[in-house]
Amino acid sequence: MHSVRTADGHTDRTLWAALAPPAPPTSSLEQSVDVDVAIVGAGFMGLSTALHLAEAGVSTAVLEAERIGFGASGRNTGFVVPSLRASLGIEALREKLGVYGDRLWALVGSSAGIVFDLAARHRLDCAAERTGWVSVAHTEAAMADLRTLAGAWADAGRSVELLDAAGTKERLGIRGYHGALLDPAGGQINPLAFVRGLARVALDKGARVFTQSPARRIERTGERWTVHTDRGRVVAPRLLLATNAMGGSLAPRLATSIVPVVAYQVATQPLGATDLDAILKGRPCVADTRRHTFAVRLSEDNRLVTGGLVFGNASAIRRARSIFIPRLAQRFPSLPPLTSEFTWRGMIATTPDFLPRLYTLGPDFFAAIGCNGRGVAMTTTLGRELASFLSGARAEADLPLPVQPPEPRTAHSLVRFGPAMWLLWSNLCDRLETGMA
Numbered sequence: 001m002h003s004v005r006t007a008d009g010h011t012d013r014t015l016w017a018a019l020a021p022p023a024p025p026t027s028s029l030e031q032s033v034d035v036d037v038a039i040v041g042a043g044f045m046g047l048s049t050a051l052h053l054a055e056a057g058v059s060t061a062v063l064e065a066e067r068i069g070f071g072a073s074g075r076n077t078g079f080v081v082p083s084l085r086a087s088l089g090i091e092a093l094r095e096k097l098g099v100y101g102d103r104l105w106a107l108v109g110s111s112a113g114i115v116f117d118l119a120a121r122h123r124l125d126c127a128a129e130r131t132g133w134v135s136v137a138h139t140e141a142a143m144a145d146l147r148t149l150a151g152a153w154a155d156a157g158r159s160v161e162l163l164d165a166a167g168t169k170e171r172l173g174i175r176g177y178h179g180a181l182l183d184p185a186g187g188q189i190n191p192l193a194f195v196r197g198l199a200r201v202a203l204d205k206g207a208r209v210f211t212q213s214p215a216r217r218i219e220r221t222g223e224r225w226t227v228h229t230d231r232g233r234v235v236a237p238r239l240l241l242a243t244n245a246m247g248g249s250l251a252p253r254l255a256t257s258i259v260p261v262v263a264y265q266v267a268t269q270p271l272g273a274t275d276l277d278a279i280l281k282g283r284p285c286v287a288d289t290r291r292h293t294f295a296v297r298l299s300e301d302n303r304l305v306t307g308g309l310v311f312g313n314a315s316a317i318r319r320a321r322s323i324f325i326p327r328l329a330q331r332f333p334s335l336p337p338l339t340s341e342f343t344w345r346g347m348i349a350t351t352p353d354f355l356p357r358l359y360t361l362g363p364d365f366f367a368a369i370g371c372n373g374r375g376v377a378m379t380t381t382l383g384r385e386l387a388s389f390l391s392g393a394r395a396e397a398d399l400p401l402p403v404q405p406p407e408p409r410t411a412h413s414l415v416r417f418g419p420a421m422w423l424l425w426s427n428l429c430d431r432l433e434t435g436m437a
């Protein structure tokens with residue numbers, strides 16, 4: 001079971017673990033293994049890379065400290081979103097990334113399709129629903145941003161729909177918004193089922209996946225990297241860290257390149273047919289444009305799943321319920337009293353500009369990190385791109401992001417206060433702009 005007993009005595013048990021098919025059988029690494037590409041981390045990023053490498057006939061081994069999907073990949077909300085945040089349109093990407101901006105923009109636009117195609121092609125039993133993704137505007141200014149974004153996507157040949165305030169209320173049954181952008185390319189999955197499915201296909205295609213095998217140390221001998229675990233090692237000329245927010249001491253320069261943020265999730269009781277008729281018509285997943293985003297979806301067993309950030313650690317699981325359940329009731333006034341039947345948390349790797357990073361940590365040693373809260377489609381897609389690079393089929397300069405050394409962050413030790421300060425500021429601004437929590 002995907003659950004952990006927390007400091008405040010509660011079990012954080014994910015809904016996804018209660019619904020997902022079991023993970024494929026794997027064991028810990030007890031020997032020395034030689035492969036072309038070693039990967040650390042069995043989330044979407046590591047396993048999508050492994051799957052695509054194996055498909056290309058490149059030998060690979062994935063080391064996972066815990067179990068498949070133990071990190072954010074097994075704990076997220078399962079939104080498959082073919083977009084970065086509304087402020088990161090094509091112009092912003094060009095400004096921040098130069099020539100890479102256009103490539104990333106095109107890749108982001110296709111990223112949800114890549115997830116749904118993988119799920120269909122490999123018959124992944126992951127409750128995939130390509131029912132659209134909706135961004136709802138919490139202010140008129142945010143609605144103007146969504147109009148600009150819709151125009152940019154239309155220019156790129158993608159059709160998205162704009163809803164006015166009345167249309168948003170009618171379609172979603174949700175209160176308090178100025179309009180919305182509906183992107184039919186997006187949708188939702190059971191993320192734990194998807195990551196387990198990626199592992200199953202990667203294994204079927206010849207990749208090796210070792211669980212309960214934390215990478216403890218990395219060393220370079222001659223032209224090869226050796227990744228040591230407690231009872232084994234993987235030796236490879238090329239190495240990828242896909243450890244996201246959980247890499248810790250393995251690569252300190254990587255750990256200080258991101259700000260880890262703990263996010264909480266709650267799932268309600270299953271809703272009845274009459275209640276379902278009144279909300280989220282067509283079952284899209286929905287996120288608003290607030291700084292501290294309100295996001296909500298229906299699970300495959302018709303529960304509402306939502307979440308966000310909570311101050312502090314002590315009793316945070318309990319407080320998550322007491323914040324997020326009333327917020328759902330406020331947004332969906334037609335619903336009967338809601339209770340929380342599952343509460344859990346996960347770690348998001350955030351970057352200051354909300355963009356992912358590809359880092360070089362040594363010769364043929366790379367890390368892919370920082371997909372923020374938009375990693376389901378992005379990591380799966382970047383995994384495919386990285387596989388074509390690590391297999392030698394594509395040049396580094398042709399990747400969708402520059403490959404750079406990690407940026408040094410001054411005073412990173414103060415970073416632990418960052419998320420709380422950000423949350424305070426965001427909640428304040430959101431409340432001032434809308435009069436609602």
Ligand SMILES: Cc1cc2nc3c(=O)[nH]c(=O)nc-3n(C[C@H](O)[C@H](O)[C@H](O)COP(=O)(O)OP(=O)(O)OC[C@H]3O[C@@H](n4cnc5c(N)ncnc54)[C@H](O)[C@@H]3O)c2cc1C
Pocket residue numbers: 040041042043044045046063064065066067068069070071072073074075076077078079080081213214215216242243244245246247248250263264265307345346347348368369371372373374375376377378379
């Ligand atoms: C609560 C929450 C909700 C989110 N909602 C969404 C959403 O709806 N849509 C969306 O697009 N994105 C969402 N995200 C973000 C998304 O989940 C992540 O961007 C994505 O899962 C990152 O995948 P990954 O493979 O890079 O990392 P992870 O899934 O975190 O995998 C990293 C793995 O590395 C392993 N590891 C770490 N160190 C070692 C080591 N030394 N040795 C071996 N293994 C190691 C970890 O155990 C872990 O399994 C959400 C995130 C959270 C936490």
